Amino acid sequence: MDVIVIGGGIVGVATAYQLRAAGHRVCVVERHATVAQGATYGHGGIVLPTxxxxxxxxxxxxxxxxxxxxxxxxxxxxxxxxxxxxxxxPDAFRAQWQRLRPLVELSRDAIASIEAGFHLEFExxxxxxxxxxxxxxxxxxxxxxxxxxxxxxxxxxxxxxxxxxxxxxxxxxxxxxxxxxxxxxRTANCPLFTKLVKQVLDEQGGVQFLFGRAVESIRLENQRAAVELAPAESERKSTREVDVVSCDAIVVAAGAGSKPLLERLGLSLPxxxxxxxxxxxxxxxxxxxxxxxxxxxxxxxxxxxxxxxxxxxxxxxxxxxxxxxxxxxxxxxxxxxxxxxxxxxxxxxxxxxxxxxxxxxxxxxxSPDGLPVVGNALHPRLFVNVGHGPAGWGLACGSAKVVSDLISGTPPSVPPDTLAALRVERFAS
Structure with missing residues (x-):
């Protein structure tokens, strides 16, 4: 499948990695000039939350x-x-941590696999x-x-x-x-890790990065999906035309920028x-x-x-x-x-x-329940991977695997109760 990932932070790059590993062709759209320039840039370094x-x-x-x-x-x-x-x-905290823990452990395995597979050194x-x-x-x-x-x-x-x-x-x-x-x-350098994973994707092929492009809107249709891209900053004075990039599925993984994008589609998350x-x-x-x-x-x-x-x-x-x-x-x-x-x-x-x-x-x-939103939303071709909070690095690598499994039609790598706790439907009134 052709998949567009919106966002070039740790969440977006990890998602691109897992999708490519599953055999999909991926395009990552990022409004900054390179990866790891938003919330990823100032990460404190703790890899996985306890x-x-x-x-x-x-x-x-x-x-x-x-x-x-x-x-x-x-x-x-x-x-x-x-x-x-x-x-x-105490009881509520225990129950919620029990739901989150499989995602933490999946993240641990995902990071270890990337680290060992490509001999990455990221402090x-x-x-x-x-x-x-x-x-x-x-x-x-x-x-x-x-x-x-x-x-x-x-x-x-x-x-x-x-x-x-x-x-x-x-x-x-x-x-x-x-x-x-x-x-x-462990602690490590999250921006460096993100850049090294991007380098791995560049060397392997199958993942395209579009930098300096902001997504203006998302189109969802029965047969295809698409994103509308605003002109690059250097071209904004000379043209108002938007570029439209089509795909089979879209993953919104743009951190705080995800909220307005999803709201334009009618999805308001708390x-x-x-x-x-x-x-x-x-x-x-x-x-x-x-x-x-x-x-x-x-x-x-x-x-x-x-x-x-x-x-x-x-x-x-x-x-x-x-x-x-x-x-x-x-x-x-x-x-x-x-x-x-x-x-x-x-x-x-x-x-x-x-x-x-x-x-x-x-x-x-x-999020008001402490867990990210990971999975399908609104439309069969739209997926989200957002709301990881301060523990964004570690959880990103596990939630990326969950999103990739769902897009690939593979049974997700977390238990059903964890998957249900991550779905957008939990916020339905």
């Missing part, structure tokens, strides 16, 4: 210490926070250490810790002294509640956008630099060494939806940057030269 990383869990919106939260009196942001709140209860680093300062917040995370044991995920619960022993950059003073070490979980911030900082003092990834569990800030720099990522900005069309205000940017800087000061003091850091912000879509 229950402690699940953004719908008890340590995310439940604490709000990691949220730059400006909801307004009766805004969409406040309504969204109320929608997601029930998932913080992989083993070992993730979650640290928590306040005993009350440590108690709040217990439902997530219980899941680690129930699902036999390799981890070690550590005292503050033990945390400082396994990661010398973490100061034992002032005292803190403790931490959790995941010795086999996603809420969230801005994620990151700082990429030069190393200040080599002896203070962590060899593990350190995660401030309550603020939801990850601190990862990437060669001669440190990526500090988190600081989610939750705003009313109407404000996302505007640039982020200086006060919110300062608040988010201060949150990131404070985490580095608290947990890896002396490691990052924050004054010389490069700041970045990107948009991600959150």
């Amino acid at each position: 229950p402690l990383d699940a953004w719908f869990g008890p340590t995310f919106l439940g604490s709000r210490r990691g949220i730059v939260y400006r909801p307004g009196l009766n805004s969409s942001a406040r309504r969204f926070a109320k929608q997601i709140a029930p998932l913080q209860a 992989q680093r083993e070992g993730v250490l979650h640290v928590t300062r306040d005993p009350r917040e440590w108690e709040q995370a217990q439902s997530a810790l219980e899941l680690l044991g129930e699902f036999e995920m390799l981890h070690n619960v550590l005292s503050a002294a033990e945390c400082a022993e396994v990661e010398r950059s973490v100061p034992a003073d002032p005292a803190f509640a403790g931490g959790v070490m995941f010795p086999q979980e 996603f809420h956008p969230i801005r994620m911030l990151s700082l990429t900082s030069p190393i200040a003092y080599e002896e203070c630099t962590p060899h593990l990834t350190v995660v401030d569990s309550v603020r939801r800030v990850s601190m990862t060494r990437m060669n001669q720099r440190i990526r500090v990522a988190g600081a989610a900005v939750l705003q009313p939806e109407r404000e996302f069309a505007k640039p982020l205000s200086e006060s919110l940017l300062e608040a988010g940057t201060a949150l990131l800087a404070q985490s580095t000061h608290d947990w890896i003091p002396g490691a990052a030269k924050i004054s010389a850091a490069h700041a970045w912000e990107g948009m991600r879509l959150l």
Whole structure:
């Protein structure tokens, strides 16, 4: 089949890879000049989420210490926070993680297959250490810790002294509640991984990339589907004509850009956008630099060494939806940057030269039940792969396999209850 994938971030490129591996011809349409330029660009580096990383869990919106939260009196942001709140209860959180876990494990297998099959090096680093300062917040995370044991995920619960022993950059003073070490979980460079997979596709053939082209609309017909492409930026002054590219199926995997495209087709999904911030900082003092990834569990800030720099990522900005069309205000940017800087000061003091850091912000879509939307939608020729939230990298590689299976008519590689939990129909009123 001929398949158009809209979006050249990690989700779109992973989807293209799986479709090509299944024997389809693929065209990836991306509005930027190359891949990995949107939300993928500033990814914090954690490859696969654990229950402690699940953004719908008890340590995310439940604490709000990691949220730059400006909801307004009766805004969409406040309504969204109320929608997601029930998932913080232990039983609800467990049930939702149970649905998500097969997608995480499928993603693990998909990444391992790509990595081993093409001997890719993308700054992989083993070992993730979650640290928590306040005993009350440590108690709040217990439902997530219980899941680690129930699902036999390799981890070690550590005292503050033990945390400082396994990661010398973490100061034992002032005292803190403790931490959790995941010795086999990894961090890596998501933009680099995306570019390397694109390079593999270029070498193999069968995948075309159209850069600098925005999709204006999607056409769905019985026999074929098509996308209308706006003129390239260099041609916009000389022509208003759109290019129409036909295909057998379309996959919408354009991150935050997916929402308006789908709404034009009459599909309104209850996603809420969230801005994620990151700082990429030069190393200040080599002896203070962590060899593990350190995660401030309550603020939801990850601190990862990437060669001669440190990526500090988190600081989610939750705003009313109407404000996302505007640039982020200086006060919110300062608040988010201060949150990131404070985490580095608290947990890896002396490691990052924050004054010389490069700041970045990107948009991600959150769903009100914590799961992405993956599968067929509206029409037999239309598929979606969106709403992965902050855990976009790992989940993208598994959901790409699910989409490829569905388009190929192959039984999906996740259990029926997980597949049902990912479908767009779950939001039908």
